[in-house]
Amino acid sequence: MAINLNIQRHSFQPGAMSIIQMGEELIGHPSTAINELVKNGYDADALNCKVYFHHSKNPTESFAFVFDNGSGMDDNTLFGDWLKPSVSSKRRANAKSKTFKRHLLGSKGIGRLAAMALGESVTVISKKEKRNLYNWITINRESFRRDKLLSEVYFPGDSIDVFDKLFKDEKYYSERSCFKNESLLRVLNMVSLNDFNNGTLIVIERLDSSVLKIIAEDFNQTEIFNEPSIKGTSFYKSLSALITPLRINSDIQAELLDKEIIHKENLISTKDSAFSVEFGINLIPNQGANEVDWQEIEPIPVQSVYDFRAYGKVNSKGDLKGFLDYKRLIKYSYEETLEIPFSEIINESINGKDLSLEMFSDQKKQVNETGEYYFDIRIYDIGEKDNLEKLALEAGFESGMKFRTAFKDFQGLRISKNGFGVKPYGEEVEDWIGLSKARVQNPGQNVNTNQILGYVFFYSPENDILEEKTNREGFLENRAFMQVKSTMSVLFKNIGRKRYNYRLLHGIGRVPSSRHTRPDIEEFRSVLNSNNISQIRNYSEKFLKDVTTSMDNLEDSLSFAERLASLGGSVELIYHEMAQPISALRNTKSSLNFKKERIDAEIADSFLNDIDTLHHSTDIIAELRSSLQPAIGRTRKKKFKPRDTFFKVLNLFKNDIFDNKIEIIFDKELDDYEIVDLEYAFWISFLNIVNNAVYWIKKAGRGGEIRFLLEGDSLVVSNSGPFINDDILDLIFSYGVTTRQEKNATGLGLAFTQSVLSRNNWAVSAINRDNGPAFIIKKLENE
Template sequence: MDVGGDEVYLRPRARLMSTLGEELISNERVALTELVKNAYDADASLVLIRFIGPLVEGQGAIEVWDNGHGMSPDTVRGTWLEIATSFRQRAPRSESLGRRVLGAKGIGRFSAARLASVTELTTRRVDGSETTLLINWGDFVEGESYLDQVPVNWRVGDPAVFAPWGEADLLLDDLLERYGAGAASASTRVSNPWGGDGSPHGTLMRLNGLRQTWDDYTVTLLKRSLSRLLPPPAPTELSAPETPDFAIFLELPSGELEHHSGFVAASEALAHPDYRLTGAVDAEGRGRFTLYLAAEESTTEVDLRLPSEAVRPACGPLEVDIRAWDLEAQSLRRIVDLDVGARNISEVRKLIRGNSGVALYRDGFRVQPFGEPGYDWLEFDQRRVNNPTMRFSNNQVAGFVYITADGNPGLQDRSHREGLIDSKEYEDLKKVLTTAVSALETERYRVRRKQAAPGGQPRHPSGAGGDRGHGVFSSFNLEPLRKVVGERYADDAVLGRALDEATETINESVKKVQEILSQFSRLATLGTLVDVVLHDGRSALTRIAYVLQELDDLVNGIPSDREPLKDELRDIHAGFASQEKALDRLFTRIQPLSGRRRGRPRSISLQQTIREAVSVYEGEIKKLNVDLVIGGEDAMVTLDPGDVNQVIVNLVGNALFWLSTQEENEERQVRIDTGRLPDGSVEIVVSDSGPGVREEIRDLIFDTYFSDKEDGIGLGLSIAGSVVQDFYDGDLALMSEGPLPGACFRATLRRSVG
């Protein structure tokens, strides 16, 4: 198509403002957070969010005041009114305090449109004029006007709101005089919120005609979200940025919402975790962490080990403070007596759940929506489904992760300001954090195992309550007793509280039993599912192999003068053949999980059977550059090859995982030695050159569901040990020393080995 020399231009309609506002800002909490971030970027030390009733949709107002440096008329005209301005990209740090600015995309003004129908912006710099804008966002929706055809009311004049003894001066001065002790701000003096010569300055955003009704629930969510904008003071051992000199005050009208008024602060419950992990990961992926265990009042130092793909995580260096709780009544009783704003176990549990989530802080300020309750970006709940004995759920964890814009440039915000762009850097960040949390879960398992009831089974973590369903569980019910107590002893608070705690304990115990039964049910279902996959999958592979043979015959029959076609078909054949082999290896790898009946024992070469078992790891061995040696004395044995497969696949799989945590320049070896002992039994020894098994978990690794891997299910060693013991009257043991410096496992088969 011929193109002429004329040029045309894109021209947005005014209603684009409404469309973008709804798409970029997901809810009112996020919108208010964006306005608070604007105040932070303006070097404010205090932000007042003031609700003016009636707080129903279409009425009422919200005022956002700050004592930042304010804007001049030129800045309002040339920056605030300019959509997607590059101003923050040119000036990444605030002008007075040098804060790393949080807004960089120039879209913060859409937050005002999300919150209310009309926005009145009033702002003033020190000793400057006062600028006022009045924007009715409905004007952008009505009609067919273009964006540059909708006028905005504009006034520049002498200070009024930010004048000495003006509204801002009186309001903030009165606020600090009444609540100054809670400001937590060294530079905000009760007698003078303006600093310097005392001339008022800052910005007021009046938002009239609310777009949603604000009630106790929505205000509670807002307060909770704002409370996590700034992290609590970081542990002294971390070099995380200090909590900025910044305070947020929430003011609600008198009435049922008035109790929410006050300075926003992190819940005191966060200061009393059952388990805590603090430490840092450097740019090379090396991490050192301190684990605190409340039950033992002890600390433990651990090193972080990452799989090889993330030895040098692309996310960059970071610092971590993870806090976790057990939610059972017996674990929460110690917190009830502390001054955390909770009167009983149920309220403590509610506080913990309400403040749960792993928050991400860039240069000391939270990145949305990380840290919101229910935003399970590290997939804790899924990990817990796979292994409820070991793993935390998301509502048990409150985390604080510290990064910087300069040190972590690959972690970029999405355009709508919620979450990070999916990238290698983001995936590495999640990998690093789940690996760190796994270390905390391991220590927690160890502590809980020591506290296990007689019989040796660990207490299984769970939440509280839950539906007991029908059948045997329905009889565990204290409701008849509760009814009698309510009728005859309604005024006996002690008896009522004791009954509540007894109910909690029964609910928790029932849920633990249900979890265990559910886990075994899933395992039985998995075995059946794997059987179906293997049967149907191998049938399909047989057909694929037949078609590939036909394709090979077809290629051989093509005349030599059509060599390019033959080459192309050979490439296709090679590709399909490679995938066919990959699927065959995959099926071999999952075969130990099947619910198959064991095969009839037969005479086999032990080392040959081992070679066939480790072939499923051929690609991984090559990728990790592992030197695998099978040595010792071969033995002809009479047993089921599938049993050997299960033992070897699990032991070698573990060895390869831990070798992957080694630096690439370190030697990686796996050695499998076999032999027959004088008493006729058979021995298989699998050793590696990896980091070995930490001393503190050596007595845990054979427990069913225990795993020291971040996503481990904890069944491998348990399955291997069961095969050795149940079918061959043998044992699987972790040796203190072996041929190689890492872990060394010895399987001894004593019965039915020929």
Template sequence: MDMCPMSDKPHFDISAAVVKQLGEELVSDEITALIELVKNAYDADASYVNVVIDTNSWPSEKLFYSENANNSTKPGYILIEDDGIGMTESEIDKGWLTISFSAKREMRKTGELTPKKKRTPLGKKGVGRLSTQRLGSCLELFTQKDPEFTNASEQNVLYHVAFDWNDFSEDKALSDVPVELKSTITKKHVRGTRLFITNLREPGVWLGEAQQKIIGQLSQLIFPFEEVRSFNVYLTINGIRFDLQTISSSLRDVSLSRFEFSFDKNGDQKLILSGKLKLPRLKGLGEEKEDIYNQILARDRGKAFYNYLVDRNNRFSISNLEYMGKEGWFVFFEQTLDLRSVSGLALDKHGNLANPGKFHGEIDEFLFRGVNLEPLEDIYSKGADYKEFVGQHVGIRIYRDGFGIRPYGFEGNDWLSLGGGQTSGRSFYGLRPRNVIGYVALTAQENSQLEEKTDREGFIDNPYSRNFSLIMGKFVGILDVFFNNLRRSYNEFKKLYAIQQTGQPFSDNVFEEIHETTAAAQTIEKQVIKLNQGLDEITDSVQGIVSRVQQTPLLASQEERKLSPVLAEAGEKLSEARTMVRELLALLGRLKHLESRAIALEAEVEILEDQLTQFSELAGLGLTAEALSHEIHTVADNLAEKTKQLTEAIRTKKVVHIDIVTYTEYVHSAISALRKQLSHLAPSLRYVRETKDEISIQDFFDDLREFYTGRDGRFKGTGIKITIEKPFDNFTLLINKGKLTQIADNLILNSEYWLKEAVRRKEIEDPEITIRSEYPFLSIFDNGLGIDRSIENSIFQPFVTTKPKNIGRGLGLFIVRELLDSSGCGITLLPETNHFGRRYIFQIDFTGVVNGSQK
């Protein structure tokens, strides 16, 4: 069949309506559209952008679409004006009018910077200009190229481009959409771009309550920390100039705590976190009474408490801490973590760690009640204004070259799960999402691999964005541990303080009534002392009269003789009253000491409640595991019996089918492996863990090695081997086998996780766990990276871990220590270091459970 010749060369075309639809889908709201246009000004090397919104008037500029033109528009316009380098005719034609073409994309790819300000362009998709249709239908562009960056023929040439989004209809091809372009010679050497948008789509968005919301959102999306804002945005609405809100240094000075963080600052792939904290942070949000705080902390500006915080005998001690004691700050904290210590990091396509690039940031924590606003009296006249402003800016937001990236930290988005710490058991005392203002500062140059989605709502999911989230999660994890240890140390310190004051441990009485009783006692004590003095005087006077009448009755008056019996009886009652008042004074003295004991009792109860809450979930898991173990035993027994019956039936009928035989053998093997796992789990369950067993160290760890590295062991296919070092001192322990199993499992499973990480990252090739016995000590270590130096002094504290939050709770080594401690034993991280320069050997002292002195 012959084809008819075509007059034109075949080619694809596109309906103009598709472009309009694309713009509608890419830009979700007016603020996003406005920000895209502001970013264009930034990329054009502008030092400022002026945004003018007028919902009532026509622009004074002579426009193609105007009230006096043939193409009339309704009143109202938006002007975006900048002092950037402008565009030439060829740049307009090949760049601005070509959808999806972006010279910026090539600049980012090659690392080329803008000519004047040396910026890495933010735009790269070439579709930002489509955002204008979200604001209005008619668009007119006036642009003049900076003479420094153009040839003589285009200097002093002003270009005017105009088109109407309503012309992008389904019945038109994109190339058929009418576009007006003309040029004018000017007398001035000026530069920059003015973009007019008329026929506004939603004028009401810029008015009334909606106006305040728009201003607030714009303030948040343009970097609000005034000291580091490098690009100015000015906003005028209907003739009224609005200053975009900034977060000043004076506001941040009233914060309770301030932390700064950075990653790869010096090109060494290190996480650095530093910060300072004010003493009132320990009062919490009105939960601690002022008198208790003043009595324990404020009296010496926290010096005694600081000494307790850094004391290694305090199980919640904090390392890398310095006392400040000036300008309202209590302590300074700093911690450095090597990137290799962060587990779960994704690899790039070459098998290397996907580095998201250098970044830094800050987190400030604020208290809404009891804040001293004196430093801010020129800004906030009352606490409500301060609270409203902080409330508008709460959240930890991500900015790239000064422009916010949604949804991170905006409109309540808690992307770092700060609120989750209060419900998951991770941290009861850490940062709260509604009390922090912070930022993460990225740049297009350093963080080019963190790509934003086309709709500008978050990062594209790739290895770099996942690692960025892990690193930020690690910063939050360090702060969780810091605040937990700080508060728990405070609770312990309150208890010790009370004991030091009274010489006695805390009372077992109900402390809710003690505060009221001691307060009442202090109120009446002075009155009782005065009453006691008066009783002494009256009693002595009455007794004097009675004695004189009784000894010399003839010298006494008739009235005195008549009153003598009454006075004698009154004297006896007064003596009894004086005795009772003295006993009351002694009782009041004892009551005064109950206040300090109540403080200790409150601290102890708070610690216990905290621990109960923290471990309730784990206890529930333990009960579930116990019930599941019984159920699996039953299922395994039934499955074994049914398989046995099936096997016998096959043999009886002499049916030989290779698939059935293979299947039954597989079931037998699976049941055997399942029972082996259950037998390992069983000693750790409640119903058998109360008994103590005589256990040979040699036999126990031989069995443990077989369990992990045997034919069906846990380490099958991982390449991990367990070596029992020779010579190996064998001795007998008197300890519950389940408890010993839990201790060994926690240590070995911890090694397993980090060895797998090291192999995945190609840091080691032959993963190995070594067990060494030197009576009465047993050491367990591996050839992985070792313990990160930042946590080596707190490794046995609860919730200390460098694993991701969704993988590790930081309780394994804490549980090991508690289990050993309950048996009179201990565990230590030896000071010896490996070839990575890290400590790595865990040594258990079994002295408390050695059965005799026999090796």
């Protein structure tokens, strides 16, 4: 039986200020407002969009306009749907434009209000093709700054045959609460925009003081380009960043198709779709009073050159696949594959705490929610003068300084959605994945935002889970976007380590041949005594560089020594402190065994099981303590069997060896092989070598072998893991060199192995054999 409740229904009655809040107050930067208007033109199937600013010390004479030659709006649209904020036909799934099938960029329904962030009065003039009349509407934002309902605010709008009447006839500009602006009329006539066949013209009158200030400051700065300084202005740079991915979108996909990384192009429009943006302003030097020197917005200028480049895709499963291109040295240029499975990204995120544990803690959530997307990142060694000049020459700049200045304007990792840049990534917010923090912690193996220029490419409908914020200042921080940030973070860690190894291999930067090499003071004195000023200057620069390198090495060595001393002290403390609780546990077991006869029969079995568990756990702890024994008393040499030391190390990896089905193979000749030496040196060496072997076999995910062999007078530890990259085979014992990808990988383990063995007159080397990498420990002659 239905119950008829007589309950009243209600609805919101928005206040007039809501328009101000959705327009002027929501837009973070005036350039964002211009970008929104340009994107609306793109959605309207425009082929060209013009942006013009007119600066004047008299604010009433200042204005700006944005014109697009798109489809235009009829009276039903302009006087109907356009006046319904937050209502948008673009919000439907996979929405596309009518003519060029472009993925629509706007869906919030408030981008139309962006112009209110630029000036006091906004006039929209629009015309459909083959229509005789223009539709127009003028909104004065000051009329909304009242304590009344939105529905009570009215503003003028109608159809008109010649729209310049709106700006020159008193009855019209008075109705619009504006003044006659001769400069506006002159410029519209000058650029042939006093009449158009189809499209939309948005005119902003009486520009805000903040907009005028930005323009004035831009043109007061020293010119950094040979071309007019318009290219260095905030609005030009913002538009350049906006349309750059539109230009390079096809290029990156063509490369990925050629490399068979992708198998189908992700089209953002029909092939015959083109879109250009032109920018003009009245402050361009040497521009005639009766002309507008339109500057076509060009893509970011420095992207054509680079030292390193990573490009590829993250597939729907979250696996990263691509390439890393090395071009730092022309003589040593090559490209290698770059692959990071999603499982590794998850582990990095959890272990490195890049994301909250909740992000991946649920097994069901261990999926890539973002969908497939692409990336193209260029890395620059911009801090080295010779390389800076090389980059400038390749990019067509007069000097390294001009290249650096231009690069600084566009540096960072940016985001593109459907071919257009997304603010604020790479602009107001350069470091959105935390590169600066990682570089401070480990500068050699991490790159910073001021060394990169790159894009991450997203598309509809594949990546529509990434939703822009209402203020157009980035994506909502949902799970999908956090996964993107984590993936990019792991990618940059890989790039940083590979770049570090490359630079070390080829002696780039302050890379010493030995950590213990000192500057040659005697040679420096000899040079100072010469009369060759040029030689003295050049050698002085080299000597200062060597001194700085030595100081860096000393600082690193002291830091490393402090860490080792602290670690050694901690191990020794743990070793000694474990003795008492182990003894107590054994005494407890004996006491319990003595009392077990007095236990009630019903619980006797359970009691005996508990005793056995206690006994087993005590044995494990005692065994662990025994495995640490070689780390104690490190300064005393004694007779020992390397086989026994190796067993103690394996015991520390017992669970990993069992879980990953790793077979341990021993040479029988080691059963009776003894040496007299410092056991600690071999324990720490085996520990680091086995640790690496377990890591790489585990990473391969197919089981494997660790072999301990005696070959003549050499001890050999080999494994069935992947080969060591030939490029760094001779460098893996250098400080900081590592190909491991966890956040805590330092590249110090093998460096310390070589150091501790060499101090005891042993050498260690690495080679790739047919059955995997092998580490050879050999006694040096003439102890």
